[in-house]
Amino acid sequence: MHETYEQEGLPPSARPFASARLGIIGGGQLARMTALAALPLGCEVSVLERNPFSPAAQLIPLTVTGDWSDDETLRRFVAQVDVVTLENEFVDAAVLRRLEDRGHKVFPSAACIALTQDKLxxxxxxxxxxxxxxxxxAVDSPxxxxxxxxxxxxxxxxKTRRNGYDGKGNATIHSPAGISAAWETLRGDDQALLVEAFWRFSQELAVIVTRGRDGNVVTYPVVETVQRDHVCHVVRAPAAIAPALADQAAEIARRAVTAVGAVGSFGVELFLSETGAIAINELAPRVHNxxxxxIEACVCSQFENHVRAVLGWPLGSPRLIAPAAVMLNVLGMQRGGGRPLGLEQALAVPGAFVHLYGKAQSGAGRKMGHITALGQTTREAMATAQEAARALYFEPIT
Incomplete structure (x- = not known):
């Protein structure tokens, strides 16, 4: 377990047939769900992750454990894959460029990641x-x-220019009196920062766009996201906005992923003002919360389409198979273990699809899983998802 074929000493003839050999750098829940989409397509999946018990490593025998910035670890990893992709934007673009310079296929490309992982x-x-x-x-001083x-x-x-997510790396400053505290919180003396005007929004929207290696694009429905403490709690699909606004948001999202040379499924976060103005908040160069x-609500999930895109295969339909869908993140409430309690009750809720990520520890606001429900309306789907979510919690440390 968790070794390469090369290390096991198996000849090429001993390897099982694979339609493609896909490598994923990063082993969190996004890698786990990407692997689950790739396996039914006959793909052999490998994961590179520091944690040998990561959510993805639990599923993938071909896990290379180590630091993705270490050259020898990378060499072992890429020796067993045809295409490399990412589950996060924290892999430095220079690392990916080294792989490309050695002839390896990397999607999204190093150039795309260099553009997107630095918010400026x-x-x-x-x-x-x-x-x-x-x-x-950009700002270099208070x-x-x-x-x-x-x-x-x-x-x-x-904002920090690099490595911020779920509100980590952001600080809102309401007046000059708050500058010093924000600068200290984000360690402005040690890392590059930028500042943005506060965009007064009435709704937060998001769009998943998948772009293939050939430039072909499919666009998923525009959804509304609801954040609490900077963490996504609810996704409602489709967003309850006028069709013309949805079309505009989708077009902006398509243009954004094309502008950075995307390949794969990208998340595009948007703001919508009360006057109907739309602005891009951020791009995530990966499958997105x-x-x-x-997974349940569309003909072809964002994860399967990501696999198809990076492997150069035709893209699937992003069409909803029900009038509406809701996803609730299952978040940890306190520091504790990762064993879910109340799972039997959650599974007993008709129409609730429960996903747990297999994390060893829970924590306040940590994403431990999600629940999806379909319905004739988002209100109906929400009621189903909430009923299942209320039953689930994680064992506290006593």
């Missing part, structure tokens, strides 16, 4: 494409934040 470069690429974003600028506040108005959102509902 990402925003600059979107502006060059003529796409709507909040005003922004004085530059104050100057941005004078220019953009208050409040401002201070806002698209988990697609």
């Amino acid at each position: 470069l990402q925003k600059e690429a979107l502006v060059r494409a003529g796409l709507p974003v909040a005003e922004f600028c 004085a530059q934040i104050a100057a941005a506040g004078e220019k953009f108005g208050w409040p401002l959102v201070l 806002s698209g988990h509902y697609t």
Whole structure:
């Protein structure tokens, strides 16, 4: 378990048939669900992850355990795959460029990841494409934040340029008096930051767009996302907005993924104002939490289409198979173990699809799983998902 064929000393003739050999860097729940979509297509999946008991490693015998920035670890990993993809944007683009320089196929490409993993470069690429974003600028000192506040108005959102997610790496500054605390919180003396004008939105929207190696694009329904403490709690599909606004949001999302040279399924987060204006919040160069509902609710899930895209295969239909769907994230409430309690009761709820990620430990706000339900309306689907979610919790540490 968790060894390469090379290490086991097996000759090529001993390897099982595979339609493709897909390697995933990162072993969290996104890799787990991507692997679950790839396996029925006959793919042999390998995972590179530091944690030997990660959610994906539990499923994949061909797991290479180690640091993805270590050259020898990378060499062992890529020796057993044909195509490399990612489950997160934290793999440095320079690492991916080394793989490409050695002739390995990497999707999304190093150039795409370089643009998207740095939020400043990402925003600059979107502006060059003529796409709507909040005003922004790089900041190197508290004085530059104050100057941005004078220019953009208050409040401002201070962000780390790299490695932020679920609100980690963000700080809202309401007045000049809050600059110092935000600068300290985000360690401005040690890492690059940018600042954005606060975009006053009435709804947060998201779109999953899958773009193939040939440039072909499929677009999933525009959904509404509901955040609490910067963590996504609810996804409603489709979003309850006018068809013209949905079309506009979808077109902006398609243009955004094309602008950064995407290959695979990307999440595009959007803001919608009360006046109907739309702005891009961020791009995620990977399968995305806002698209988990697609596993049960769409003809072809975001995960299967990601696999198809990076392998150069035809893309599947993103069409909803029911009028509406809702996804609820199952979040940890406190520090504790990963064993789910109340699972039998949750599974007894008709129409509730329960997904658990197999994490060893829970924590406040940690994503431990999700529940999807379909219905004639999002209200109906929400009631089903909530009934199942209320039954689930994780064992506390006593």
